[in-house]
Amino acid sequence: MPNAVRRIEILAFPGVQLLDVTGPLQVFASANDLAQGAKPYEPVVVAAETPVMSSAGLALAAGPLEDGAPPHTLVLAGGRGVDAASEDPALLAWIRARAAGAPRVASVCSGAFLLAAAGLLDGRRAVTHWQRCAQFARRFPAVRLDPEPIFVRDGAIWTSAGVTAGIDLALAMVEEDLGRPAALAVARQLVVFLKRPGGQAQFSALLALQSGDGRFDRLHAWIGENLRADLSLTVLAERAAMSGRSFSRRYRQATGRTPARAVEEIRVEGARRLLEQGMPVTAAATRCGFGSEETLRRAFLRLVGTSPSAYRERFAERRA
Incomplete structure (x- = not known):
């Protein structure tokens, strides 16, 4: 899709982890800043209500939950409020419908709970924040949880580990979309000293x-x-x-x-x-x-x- 504008929808909810949203968002925004010619991405934050209050106490102005043409990439953030969000039937129904038409679906950190609650991870390999792996495994035994990697890709579904791993995941997506030089240019601009591959361990x-x-x-x-x-x-x-x-x-x-x-x-x-x-x-x-x-x-x-x-x-x- 060399000339296509890829819409990236990042789902937020009350109690969302701020960096789960802003980390990937900035990666795609920086890819736009560095692009020569047309911007490759249309990154937006969406939520059921706006503004949406993050767990850090900063409110985010978000767009509404769309029901029109599906995005290229749907990203589900995590955070303290993910447990309540994963028990919201209307939100889970929206995730399932939106993911059905999206070429790429992802979660950041504990956003994997949303993906799993929506039934999108059954039988798939996935990762979430290491502190919540035991809880995740008990709640979603049908998911092949791997607690080690920074991020995991299983077909069109991507999951990432704790917080800043969302940046690594987004950089990998930029590399897939635009090539390695573009991803490295974004990493350099963000002063990410090493663009970590997904197979690395979550923690040292x-x-x-x-x-x-x-x-x-x-x-x-x-x-x-x-x-x-x-x-x-x-x-x-x-x-x-x-x-x-x-x-x-x-x-x-x-x-x-x-x-x-x-x-x-x-x-x-x-x-x-x-x-x-x-x-x-x-x-x-x-x-x-x-x-x-x-x-x-x-x-x-x-x-x-x-x-x-x-x-x-x-x-x-x-x-x-």
């Missing part, structure tokens, strides 16, 4: 480790900055000012992991970032403290489920 190893009681946060930061250093149990225990036995016991109590497993996870995460930037596998292994490329390969297979070379081939940023 360091963030996951910080979900403990916080006593080892400074140690985790030091590990992340010193991946090539000696990160043996003895060294880590000294950094934590504990005996080796005490450190090992308390660390596992706080994080649910052994120190060696945590170091491996943080090193693999560092290698993933370097591979996404196009660094050769051998160089990434050295930079992140793996003794050899084979050691990195084994760790990658355990934690990521693929080889470093396959991951680099799929996710490495390619210059426009």
Whole structure:
């Protein structure tokens, strides 16, 4: 559709997460700003009533729920008010009718609850915010929930993870519509330093480790900055000012992991970032403290489920 104007309808509701709306909205608006010639998108926010109050306390002036020609893309935002919205029969009926004629339908964050409540995710693979995955799985067992990725595409249905992942999803849509150079230009304008591919994890190893009681946060930061250093149990225990036995016991109590497993996870995460930037596998292994490329390969297979070379081939940023 090189010359078509694609209408993008972003559904808001009382208690919507502001960034779920404005993140994708700005991606499409920036694509218009950077376009040479006709604007490729007509992005609009729609709601049952206007203005609609976001959970951040900022009211949004929204257009009415259309019932005419379907949009090219229907995007359902998430947020604190999504539970009430997903129990509104009139709104769910509108979503089903609007989605039926749209070439592309998507959700941001907990907006997946709306898609699922409308029956549009049954039998499909989907993702939502990691904090709500357990609740989602209980409520919608017919959906093949994958809690890991930033976003998932299953045919014409796209779902994304928490909040800012909506920006990644919208950038992927711009890439599909207008090509990679256009998507990278938008990412640069928005100062999105890395246009993250959908197969990346929702949250980092360091963030996951910080979900403990916080006593080892400074140690985790030091590990992340010193991946090539000696990160043996003895060294880590000294950094934590504990005996080796005490450190090992308390660390596992706080994080649910052994120190060696945590170091491996943080090193693999560092290698993933370097591979996404196009660094050769051998160089990434050295930079992140793996003794050899084979050691990195084994760790990658355990934690990521693929080889470093396959991951680099799929996710490495390619210059426009």
